[in-house]
Amino acid sequence: GGRLVPANRAERGPLDRIFARIGASDALAGGRSTFMAEMTETANILNNATDRSLVLMDEVGRGTSTFDGLSLAWASAERLARDVRAFTLFATHYFELTTLAEELDAVANVHLDAVEHGERIVFLHAVREGPANQSYGLQVAALAGVPRSVIEAARRRLAELEARGHAHIEALPEPAARQMGLFEAADDRIHRALALLDPDALAPREALEALYELKRIVDDD
Incomplete structure (x- = not known):
């Protein structure tokens, strides 16, 4: 199958199929949420793409919680790059995914x-x-x-969230802070830091700041 190409001649590349996971919309008639529709399309790509496929992925994971979305986006991108090895354009606002370029030679930002x-x-x-x-x-x-008033309110709220995000990690209760000794293992420090977090109370940006701090603990060990 396919469409008529308005050209006298054309050279087709080695692609076998083109997959796209772009856009966000509820499938109300089918009883599917935006996230379910997104995951169904993502599953189709991960299960059927080959090293001769062109894959276009846009904002995978945005329809769920921050950590769930980031984890799914990371694992999907890693599978496409490491296992499937399809030619992929993966658009995302999860900045953490950019570190994949440091781990995999086939990935570039x-x-x-x-x-x-x-x-x-x-x-x-x-x-x-x-x-x-x-x-x-x-x-x-x-x-x-x-409206400008909404933008200004959002800017103030953003500043508050950024400040609170740092506070969630940096302002540890005194007993816990004392117990984090110089020679304490990274996994113990991570465990204690996680114990002080309430995931349900974190805004997306606060969760991101917490994740950065946990990574810093690992890097500093």
Whole structure:
């Protein structure tokens, strides 16, 4: 099957199939949530893609909790790169996934360039090497027409969440802080840090900060 190509001649590459997991929408008629639809499409790709397939993945894992989503996105990207070895474009806002490029030779990070001017932003749509160094969620919301008062409230809330995210890890209760001795094993320190966290009370950014701190504990050991 296929479609008519409006050309006198064409050379087809070695691709056997093209898979895409892009977009987010509930399948109400079928009783499927956005996340179930996303996982069904992801499962189809992971089970059927080959090393001759082109795979397009967009924001895998965004339809569930932060840790679940990050874990699923990581495992899916790793399988595609390490086992399936399909040519894959994997778009994500999970910055942690960029470290896969350090572990797997077949993985490389790129980002789309943007220029900020005051509180405004212009997307240049130019591909640059390396991971992005920040997110532009508030700027995009402003471009979309979200009221300025809401943007300002979101900016204040963001600052609070970032501060609380650091506090959840850094401001440990005094007894626990005293017990974290210089020669304490990393797994013990991680266990104690996790015991002090309440996952249900963490906002996404707070959870991300907590994850960074846990990684720092491992790296420092």
